[in-house]
Amino acid sequence: MxxxxxxxxxxxxxxxxxxxxxxxxxxxxxxxxxxxxxxxxxxxxxxxxxxxxxxxxxxxxxxxxxxxxxxxxxxxxxxxxxxxxxxxxxxxxxxxxxxxxRAARNKILMGEAFAAAGIPAPRWAVAHDAAGAYRAAQVHELGWPLVVKPAEQGGSWGVSVVDGPDRLADAVAAAQQFTHAHPHGLELDTRALLQEYIPGAEYSCDTVVAGGVAYPLPVVAKDTTEGRYRIETGHTCPAGLPAPLVRAVQHTAARAALAVGVRNGIAHTEVKIPPGTETPYVIETGARPPGDNLCEVIEAATGVSEAVAHLQAVLGLVPDTVPSRTDAASIRFLLPEHGGVLRRVVIPDLPGTHSEVHLRPGDVVPEPADSTCRIGHVVARAETADQARGLADRVAARSRVEVG
Ligand SMILES: Nc1ncnc2c1ncn2[C@@H]1O[C@H](COP(=O)(O)OP(=O)(O)OP(=O)(O)O)[C@@H](O)[C@H]1O
Ligand SMILES: [Mg+2]
Missing domain, CATH: 3.40.50 (Rossmann fold)
Incomplete structure (x- = not known):
């Protein structure tokens, strides 16, 4: 590993x-x-x-x-x-x-790989600084809002949705703040990527590829905060999409994985489907297992272990990707309203749920600008996606998070 x-x-x-x-x-x-x-x-x-x-x-x-x-x-x-x-x-x-x-690591190369493969994805442009960003946004007619993000980073670090030109310089600075990645000190491409904003609901779909053959995994609905910073607030499996759209997401995710060279192993792909369309637009794909406890959520809902499938694929085996159950699971992350010091966190224990606290009282809570601000999470299991989501939401609503 x-x-x-x-x-x-x-x-x-x-x-x-x-x-x-x-x-x-x-x-x-x-x-x-x-x-x-x-x-x-x-x-x-x-x-x-x-x-x-x-x-x-x-x-x-x-x-x-x-x-x-x-x-x-x-x-x-x-x-x-x-x-x-x-x-x-x-x-x-x-x-x-x-x-x-490298296209699975660098979002500029990824944009090129998606374009070469004809995969629906946001239109984009590259900027070296704020002045270049103004020009690029106009020349490429990206419109407003647009999204500014680091060429290389994860966890929504430095990603901003920008409503208008006034906010662009700040967003470019935020995207360019990371010169080296934590915790290894890897030098990063500090160019900023500007993307057309894709409206609509967001989903993720993992694909395991073995010997170049793509095996689609379940589609998961993803919830994020609204506004300038898009932090994941939760994921629910199954996604609640009609069957043809599930297949469309799986197909697009598989194409995206192959486009960035995934041949033996897993890829995690995020898509948005603009309202009124049936076209999944690929936001990004990574040639690695998903984060956010998605392995747990997907296995609870379908019985498929993505971690097992990943190891099988890299060992040259046919991955086990056939669902063995049709249940549902949902994860909700507890986010603070603002940064500070964590004073207290209480997450109630409801049947069908379990929770984990990521920070301890006394720990510094970052401003809610990226996923490092998460205080804990709850996972709920139920028969249907609506029940699982409702249960996780109830636990989140009854949780007490005090940040001073
Ligand atoms: N072009 C876009 N149009 C609409 N929303 C976008 C776009 N790009 C990013 N977003 C929103 O911002 C979130 C984070 O962006 P992205 O996935 O590119 O960054 P990341 O740092 O790799 O994030 P993470 O690791 O949290 O998935 C997306 O999940 C999506 O909600
Ligand atoms: Mg992402």
């Missing part, structure tokens, strides 16, 4: 146990020291390297893989998915297309 420190790490650990697979991680020594206990305990070995130094990381990982007779390379962390593709090619294991792999 190339950097399993993220949200999917714990699901990959469970999946490996189920499959009888021994897990090794490639990471940085200091990052490994901060791994959750369960992840650290599950690893048979660690290749400590510098993932920001591609030649060195590839040499270290190649030697490690040969020494331990590693049978598959699982990309986990979005910014290192191109590195995973290069490593798999180098040691002759199933992997993604290294010539396209």
């Amino acid at each position: 190339i950097e399993p420190m993220g949200n999917a790490g714990r699901f990959l650990v469970e999946a490996a146990e189920r499959l009888g697979v021994r897990l090794y991680a490639a990471t940085h020594k200091e990052v490994h020291e901060d791994y959750p206990d369960r992840l650290r305990a599950a690893l048979v070995g660690v290749c400590a390297t510098d993932l920001t130094d591609t030649p060195r990381a590839l040499a270290d990982m190649e030697a490690f893989c040969r020494q331990h007779a590693v049978a598959g390379v699982a990309p986990c962390f979005e910014l290192f998915t191109p590195l995973a593709a290069l490593l798999a090619e180098r040691i002759g294991l199933p992997g993604n297309d290294p010539r396209l792999a």
Whole structure:
């Protein structure tokens, strides 16, 4: 696993146990020291390297893989998915297309890959600074609102929906604030990406690809905040779309995954469907398992373990993607109204739900501008999507979050 420190790490650990697979991680020594206990305990070995130094990381990982007779390379962390593709090619294991792999990390290259493949996606332009952004927005007729985001980043960091020209300079500055990615220090492309704003409801759909064959996974409805910052507030599976639209989303997500070179492994794709249309527009796709506990939500609803499917695909096996049940699940994130210090958090325990608190009293709560401000979450399971969403919403509404 190339950097399993993220949200999917714990699901990959469970999946490996189920499959009888021994897990090794490639990471940085200091990052490994901060791994959750369960992840650290599950690893048979660690290749400590510098993932920001591609030649060195590839040499270290190649030697490690040969020494331990590693049978598959699982990309986990979005910014290192191109590195995973290069490593798999180098040691002759199933992997993604290294010539396209950077498009799964860099949203400018992704825009080019989607255009080349004819995939419906927002029109876009690149800006190096605020003045360039004004010009690009006009020349490319992106209209208002438009979206400004970093070329390389995740977690909605630095993403703004901009209503008019007055706000553009601030949004470009926000998108360009990240020169290096946390926690590895990887140098980022600091260009700002401007995109046409796609209205409508938002969905995600993961695709597992094995030997170049795409196996669609369930479609999930995604809720976000409105306004300038779009932070995910929850996800619900099934998505509540009519069957033909589910298939359209799955088809588009599979095309997007293949367009960024996914050949063996999973991809997480986000789409929006403008009202009055049946066309999913791809907002982005990442060649890694989903975050946000989506592995848990999707498995609770359908019985499909995306983590198992991902490991199977990178091992060259046919992934298990056939749903074994038709239930529903929904996750809601507890967000603060403003930043400060967390004083108290109480999440009620209703039957059919379970919750987790991410921060402790005394912890600093960031301003609600990206997903780092989340205080906790609740997952609800029920027979239908409406029931699951309603239950999760009730728990969220009855939760007490005090930030001083
Ligand atoms: N072109 C667009 N039109 C409409 N909404 C958009 C557009 N681009 C981004 N958004 C909104 O902003 C959110 C975050 O954008 P994006 O997914 O590109 O950034 P990210 O940092 O990769 O986010 P995350 O990791 O949270 O998914 C999207 O989920 C969507 O709600
Ligand atoms: Mg996104």
